[in-house]
Amino acid sequence: MHRLFITNTLTRTKEEFKPIHPPLVxxxxxxxxxxxxxxxxxxxxxxxxxxxxxxxxxxxxxxRYVRNITDAGHLEGDRDEGDDKFAKKAKLEQLxxxxxxxxxxxxxxxxxxxxxxxxxSIEPTATGHICEQIxxxxxxISNGYAYEINGTVxxxxxxxxxxxxxxxxxxxxxxxxxxxxxxxxxQDEKKGRLDFALWIKAKPETxxxxxxxxxxxxxxxxIECSAMSNKYLGDVFDIHGGGMxxxxxxxxxxxxxxxACKHKAPVNYWMHTNMLTVNGxxxxxxxxxxxxxxxxxSGNHPLLxxxxxxxxxxxxxLQTHYSSTLDFSNxxxxxxxxxxxxLMDSLATLQNLKSSEQSDEDLHALQQKCYEAMNDDFNxxxxxxxxxxxxxxxxxxxxxxxxxxxxxxxxxxxLYQDFVFDVLGLKQNSExxxxxxxxxxxxxxxxxxxxxxxxxxxxxxxxxxxxKLNQAGVQIKDGKxxxxxxx
RNA sequence: GGUCCUGUGGCCGAGUGGCUAGGCUCAGCUCUGCAAAAGCUGCUACAGCGGUUCGAAUCCGCUCGGGACCUCCA
Numbered sequence: 001m002h003r004l005f006i007t008n009t010l011t012r013t014k015e016e017f018k019p020i021h022p023p024l025v026x027x028x029x030x031x032x033x034x035x036x037x038x039x040x041x042x043x044x045x046x047x048x049x050x051x052x053x054x055x056x057x058x059x060x061x062x063x064r065y066v067r068n069i070t071d072a073g074h075l076e077g078d079r080d081e082g083d084d085k086f087a088k089k090a091k092l093e094q095l096x097x098x099x100x101x102x103x104x105x106x107x108x109x110x111x112x113x114x115x116x117x118x119x120x121s122i123e124p125t126a127t128g129h130i131c132e133q134i135x136x137x138x139x140x141i142s143n144g145y146a147y148e149i150n151g152t153v154x155x156x157x158x159x160x161x162x163x164x165x166x167x168x169x170x171x172x173x174x175x176x177x178x179x180x181x182x183x184x185x186x187q188d189e190k191k192g193r194l195d196f197a198l199w200i201k202a203k204p205e206t207x208x209x210x211x212x213x214x215x216x217x218x219x220x221x222x223i224e225c226s227a228m229s230n231k232y233l234g235d236v237f238d239i240h241g242g243g244m245x246x247x248x249x250x251x252x253x254x255x256x257x258x259x260a261c262k263h264k265a266p267v268n269y270w271m272h273t274n275m276l277t278v279n280g281x282x283x284x285x286x287x288x289x290x291x292x293x294x295x296x297x298s299g300n301h302p303l304l305x306x307x308x309x310x311x312x313x314x315x316x317x318l319q320t321h322y323s324s325t326l327d328f329s330n331x332x333x334x335x336x337x338x339x340x341x342x343l344m345d346s347l348a349t350l351q352n353l354k355s356s357e358q359s360d361e362d363l364h365a366l367q368q369k370c371y372e373a374m375n376d377d378f379n380x381x382x383x384x385x386x387x388x389x390x391x392x393x394x395x396x397x398x399x400x401x402x403x404x405x406x407x408x409x410x411x412x413x414x415l416y417q418d419f420v421f422d423v424l425g426l427k428q429n430s431e432x433x434x435x436x437x438x439x440x441x442x443x444x445x446x447x448x449x450x451x452x453x454x455x456x457x458x459x460x461x462x463x464x465x466x467x468k469l470n471q472a473g474v475q476i477k478d479g480k481x482x483x484x485x486x487x
Numbered sequence: 488g489g490u491c492c493u494g495u496g497g498c499c500g501a502g503u504g505g506c507u508a509g510g511c512u513c514a515g516c517u518c519u520g521c522a523a524a525a526g527c528u529g530c531u532a533c534a535g536c537g538g539u540u541c542g543a544a545u546c547c548g549c550u551c552g553g554g555a556c557c558u559c560c561a
Contacts, residue, residue, distance in 0.1 A: 243561030335511035385509035
């Protein structure tokens with residue numbers, strides 16, 4: 001059995017992964033707030049956890065992967081002021097709030113699919129779990145860790161801190177946290193500076209609101225994840241993930257809420273993915289330095305020199321470890337695009353490899369290295385480095401410079417299936433799968449004619465065929481065993 | 488201001504004490520009618536200074552640079 005090690009934010013160390021109820025694994029990832037288009041930073045996080053989910057499944061775990069859709073309760077601006085983001089956007093686009101939710105949820109799913117992310121096992125929405133959230137708030141109040149003022153319920157952080165380590169996830173003491181917070185003004189109704197809203201009273205103009213024991217209102221933005229993870233994964237579950245930017249507030253508060261409600265720390269392994277930067281600056285909605293996935297695919301953005309296929313982008317992102325910042329640049333993207341193509345080209349070569357009586361390479365050792373890389377905190381860059389070793393082996397074998405036994409060729413095929421497709425979640429670009437059998441036969445004919453021309457030293461004709469095909473986007477590769485082609 | 492992370496060859500990016508990933512770029516070679524593809528070789532890097540050690544990119548200290556969080560954000 002493989003020993004998998006995961007960097008746990010809670011302890012800031014690499015720990016061996018031991019699920020509570022093997023082979024079952026509970027995985028929760030904070031999903032998007034669907035009030036605008038997903039941007040690439042979100043995509044990176046979801047892609048990282050998609051890879052993590054895929055690897056856990058590959059290892060034989062039965063994973064329940066829950067990723068929520070936040071479709072209510074996010075406030076614009078300060079914790080207890082401002083408009084609901086959905087209501088604000090609804091006004092802007094002159095739509096019902098739920099039309100906003102629908103529009104961007106559909107868009108989100110399209111992008112996830114383009115990146116070949118597997119759908120989660122459960123994708124619960126905040127609005128679908130208002131009852132659960134209210135129940136949780138009630139329980140926190142009755143346990144003495146929250147209080148109601150004028151229809152709004154606050155979590156009492158200072159009281160909680162007397163019994164529990166509130167700043168555990170970011171390794172901070174309460175005093176340090178207090179220093180970083182502004183003084184309460186006269187307008188504040190909450191008691192402590194760090195207190196956050198669990199339930200927020202609706203204003204007369206609030207569009208999305210629900211009845212509760214404290215009057216009409218809507219849930220605070222941390223309670224939904226606590227309520228939904230608890231409902232589907234239980235009081236204590238294995239892995240909770242999300243972007244690093246959620247660590248200090250959202251996840252810290254999630255732990256506090258669950259602890260205050262269920263008297264247990266909810267999560268054994270916290271995992272955080274790092275940020276995406278553009279020219280060294282974090283890509284974010286507020287900074288305005290981001291581009292949307294469809295702009296990236298089409299290249300229709302001032303920062304982009306050209307469009308990049310979703311799979312090339314996926315490969316690019318997986319070439320960096322999930323816990324490192326990843327800088328976006330045309331140069332880096334183009335480098336990855338070529339690497340990705342080389343990897344995919346070798347797959348085609350692999351299908352036609354001729355076997356020998358003996359092997360010059362130890363493919364089992366290579367396979368072992370691939371597992372070692374992944375078992376070391378999902379080290380995809382190292383995995384990819386090993387896969388390029390396989391590329392070299394395949395191409396050398398194809399050139400006749402190296403011999404492989406039939407069983408080793410089979411092992412290489414398995415290696416590609418397991419790691420390139422199942423774990424990394426890469427796939428052939430959609431264009432290449434569009435080849436029809438007819439085109440295949442036509443190309444065979446064309447290559448045949450060209451081969452004859454070459455035999456007769458009619459290079460004018462053979463070059464003309466090559467150049468015309470090139471113009472049409474078809475590349476000819478001349479090898480020892482004849483020519484092949486690709487789009 | 489407080490807390491924390493980080494600085495690797497032309498570019499991207501692994502690597503936490505010795506065996507110096509990988510991709511891309513550039514140059515050369517092999518193959519080839521030529522080119523492309525492929526293979527091989529090279530450009531032999533770890534911000535600076537000092538310390539610990541038989542030995543450091545990797546540990547410690549200082550200096551300089553970059554970034555994150557503390558306020559909505561994956």
